Each structure stands twice: as C-alpha cells, then as structure tokens.
Amino acid sequence: MLTKTDPSNLKLGATELELPEPGKSFFSVRDIHAYYGESYIVQGISLELNEGEILALLGRNGAGKTSTLRAIARVDDPGLKSGEIYLGGESLHDKKSYQAAQLGVQLVPEDRRIIGGLTVEENLTLAQVAEPRGWELSRIYDHFPRLAERRTQIGTTLSGGEQQMLSVARALARDVKLLLLDEPYEGLAPVIVQEIEKIVREIKELGITTIIVEQNAVAALKLADKAVIIDMGEVAYSGSAQDVLDNEELRNEYLAI
Numbered sequence: 201m202l203t204k205t206d207p208s209n210l211k212l213g214a215t216e217l218e219l220p221e222p223g224k225s226f227f228s229v230r231d232i233h234a235y236y237g238e239s240y241i242v243q244g245i246s247l248e249l250n251e252g253e254i255l256a257l258l259g260r261n262g263a264g265k266t267s268t269l270r271a272i273a274r275v276d277d278p279g280l281k282s283g284e285i286y287l288g289g290e291s292l293h294d295k296k297s298y299q300a301a302q303l304g305v306q307l308v309p310e311d312r313r314i315i316g317g318l319t320v321e322e323n324l325t326l327a328q329v330a331e332p333r334g335w336e337l338s339r340i341y342d343h344f345p346r347l348a349e350r351r352t353q354i355g356t357t358l359s360g361g362e363q364q365m366l367s368v369a370r371a372l373a374r375d376v377k378l379l380l381l382d383e384p385y386e387g388l389a390p391v392i393v394q395e396i397e398k399i400v401r402e403i404k405e406l407g408i409t410t411i412i413v414e415q416n417a418v419a420a421l422k423l424a425d426k427a428v429i430i431d432m433g434e435v436a437y438s439g440s441a442q443d444v445l446d447n448e449e450l451r452n453e454y455l456a457i
C-alpha cells in the first residue's frame with residue numbers, strides 16, 4: 201500500500217498523492233481533527249474538490265461521515281480542534297456555523313429538519329429570510345414540481361422523498377455553494393431516489409459543489425466524480441468514484457457491497 205510519508209511512493213503516485221497548494225482547489229479540507237467532548241472522532245481528514253464536483257463520502261457505520269460533514273458545516277459538535285477548511289478562497293475553520301452558512305455551506309442532515317407547523321412555502325420563505333438569498337420561489341418550483349403542487353401542505357406531512365426535496369430546496373433558497381447531503385436516499389423508494397439523483401445532477405450543472413454521504417454506496421458512486429472512504433475517522437481511500445466501483449477489494453473491505 202502507498203503511504204504519504206514514504207518519499208519513493210510520493211514519486212510513484214505523484215499525481216494522486218500531491219495535495220494542491222492551499223487555496224488552489226475550490227473546496228479544501230486539510231487535516232481536520234474534531235472531538236465530541238473528550239471523544240476523538242475525526243482524526244485527520246483531508247478532502248479536495250473543484251467547483252461543481254460531487255464527492256461520495258463513504259464508510260462503515262460509525263466511521264465518522266456525519267461528524268465530518270458537521271465539522272465542515274462548523275456546527276458546535278464535534279468541536280474542530282485543528283486543521284483548515286477553505287471554500288472559494290474563504291476560510292471556514294475560524295468561523296461559526298451561521299457564518300459558514302453565509303459563505304454558502306448548507307448541511308441537509310439525515311433527519312431533514314422540516315419545520316413543523318409550517319407549509320412547504322413557509323419553510324422555503326423562512327430559508328430566504330437569511331442573507332444572502334438564493335433562488336426565488338418560482339425557480340425552486342420549476343425544479344421541484346412536486347413541491348409546487350404541495351406548496352400549501354404542512355411540510356412535515358409530506359412523504360419522505362418530498363421532505364428530502366424540500367430540504368434540498370431550502371438549501372437552494374440560501375445561495376448554496378457547498379451542499380452537504382447526509383444519507384439523502386435513506387428510507388426512499390428507488391423511483392424517488394432517481395428523482396433526487398436528477399436534482400443533484402441539475403445542481404451540479406449549475407456549478408454547485410456537493411458532498412453526498414450514503415449507505416447506498418453504488419448509487420452515490422454512480423453520481424459522484426470523486427470518492428473518499430473513511431474508516432475510524434481517517435481517510436482509507438481517496439480517488440475517483442469509478443475506481444471504487446471497479447475495485448472489488450476496496451468495496452468488500454470498507455463498503456460491504
């Protein structure tokens with residue numbers, strides 16, 4: 201196995217192993233370490249993405265995928281102890297979550313967090329209250345015809361797939377530059393998964409950069425340009441998504457597919 205510390209290996213795999221200079225990639229995570237209290241969970245994760253790329257962030261249960269997304273979004277838990285994060289030339293590691301959101305980081309958590317008691321449209325309008333504003337409602341409804349049909353329905357009464365669409369739409373209402381999707385396909389029928397995939401592809405066409413965490417690794421890999429597999433809070437593999445699809449050993453070892 202190649203390691204980053206062996207200089208001869210560095211020469212061999214130079215194109216794969218060399219990290220670009222800080223600020224060269226659109227989105228860059230450099231050796232981040234994050235803790236829940238005393239629990240050391242994110243143990244030196246690095247990621248590099250160009251604008252408009254999709255990264256599949258994969259790994260076993262408890263590997264630290266959600267924690268990595270949360271650290272990037274700068275929520276309080278897990279606390280980031282060291283490392284650097286840059287988006288479009290701006291640093292995130294020294295920011296609070298609301299500031300990261302202002303800079304375009306939008307986390308769509310696994311539970312989707314639709315606001316109870318509010319209609320679809322009210323959920324979207326509320327997202328637009330915060331600056332900078334993203335898409336207008338008409339544009340959102342053009343991309344999400346199901347949400348247009350259900351605009352007056354209470355958000356929490358939508359189907360799982362529709363709630364997922366509403367979560368993504370809310371991120372678009374907030375001028376998203378980096379979309380973090382945590383298990384967007386969970387509990388959804390294959391036909392609905394396809395609808396969400398279509399939306400993620402449309403978002404990519406618009407130049408939005410996306411990280412997708414999924415148990416359905418094959419679906420995520422088919423959508424993604426790059427893949428990172430994490431294991432016990434560390435990067436076990438980093439490369440192209442197609443290479444993971446082609447690498448049976450890697451899939452068996454870390455993804456059980």
Ligand SMILES: Nc1ncnc2c1ncn2[C@@H]1O[C@H](COP(=O)(O)OP(=O)(O)OP(=O)(O)O)[C@@H](O)[C@H]1O
Nearest residue numbers: 236239241259260261262263264265266267268277
């Ligand atoms: N709030 C917390 N406090 C303490 N430990 C936590 C907390 N949340 C998660 N952990 C621990 O951090 C580790 C990584 O959890 P995380 O949720 O990031 O994994 P994951 O890869 O998203 O897993 P899954 O596939 O089950 O969603 C696990 O060992 C988990 O028990």
Ligand SMILES: [Mg+2]
Nearest residue numbers: 265266267382
């Ligand atoms: Mg998780």
